[in-house]
Amino acid sequence: MKIGILTYYRVANFGANLQALSTYFYLNNHVYHLFFIHFMPADLYNWTNDASNSQKQEHLRFIDSILGDDQSKLIHSGDDMTAVIQDNGIEGLIIGSDSLLQHHPLLERIKAGRRRPFWIQKVSSDRMFPNLFWGCGLPNTLPKAIMAVSSQNSKYKLFSPTVKRRMKQSLSSFGYISVRDEWTKQLVKSVTSKDVDVTPDPVFAFNQNCKELLAKAPDVKHKFSIPDKYVLVSLGSQCLSMNQLKDLKEQLESQGKSCVALPMPTGLSFCHPFDYEIKCPLCPLDWYNLIKYSCGYIGSNMHPIVVSLHNAVPCYSIDYWVNTNFWNNPVNDGSGKVEHIMNVFGTSSNRTILENGKCITSVSEIVGSLSNFPVKSVAAKATEYYQRYLKMMANIENSFCI
DSSP: OEEEEESOOSSSOHHHHHHHHHHHHHHHHTTOEEEEEOBOOHHHHTSOOSOOHHHHHHHHHHHHHHHTTSBOOOBOSHHHHHHHHHHTTOOEEEEEEESOSOOOOHHHHEEEOSSSSEEEOOOOGGGSSSSGGGTTTSOTTSOEEEEEEOOTTOOGGGOOHHHHHHHHHHHTTOSEEEESSHHHHHHHHHHHSOOOEEOOOGGGGHHHHTGGGOOOHHHHHHHTTOOSSEEEEEOSSSOSOHHHHHHHHHHHHTTTOEEEEOOBTTBOOSOOOOSEEOOSSOOHHHHHHHHHTSSEEEESOHHHHHHHHHTTOOEEEEEOOSEEOTTSOEEOSSOOHHHHHHHHTTOGGGEEEOBTTBOOSOHHHHHHHHHTOOHHHHHHHHHHHHHHHHHHHHHHHHHHHO
């Protein structure tokens, strides 16, 4: 059976690359023919990110080296999608994983202004219903499944009745739906009145699905000339001051661990006093291995936390993936994707949110959280989560057989 995969994968995002490849190897190992659909709406395609050109090319080289010809050319519309499905003989479609089931209504996007009373936050069309990720414009006869998607803080309680009716109609065409967080589960329930499964991000199966790609720990440390015991620090901004980072360095060194600055695809977004720094361009697989073999991770994004938990690596989240109110202040309303996964693994105390762009948690508390990290219970939960992943994939396969 030839299965199409609709997700973001040819992007300068480590987590997006790896979740797609985890799905690719799982289904390939189960004797399916995979074909990735390179969809990006025109308005998003023209919305360039800040990743350097060399880093963008590193992501694309990595993807192409594995997928080869098992992917489409870039498409922008529903008509393009229909043509890809027909021309390539696609017999089933999986949408996911990633933050694909989004809709951000006007009331959510009105924010207080500085020079004017308010302004309206602009979003690209992939973050607004209707779009292909919701199944809009796809053939009704094509078997389809939604896998481990997120709604990225979409305020579903603000959805209009008309929009919810149209969403329900779109989602009714799917044989299976799962989401990767409780907030998105409640979104789907508010639209369809049905419960759906909360399932793992495919990166929670990366060690099993992609084991042949993994390097050995000594090879990784030798390649990047880093010490045996190291803690990665990857921040989206200068949310920890230089004094805080100096304190962090000293406290970890007293434990025999070195701090290593880890870039995002956009490069390093913070100044630091560390002796070690990973440079861009950085291969997504190297990024994964650096986290896998570390003594700890401190940072801002979700997928590094997923990689850490998958490998029972002590981690601390300085989380900015939370909702904001009209005044642009962060709100702990349960919609955060990092918040959900930390709760699932019993590590919610290893997370803080920013206040006015700064981390107010003390360095001693961060270091203590890493030292007291419940490695055994996290490892056990990771094993359980992998079994849940296998059940999700079996349910998707069964939905196609039906």
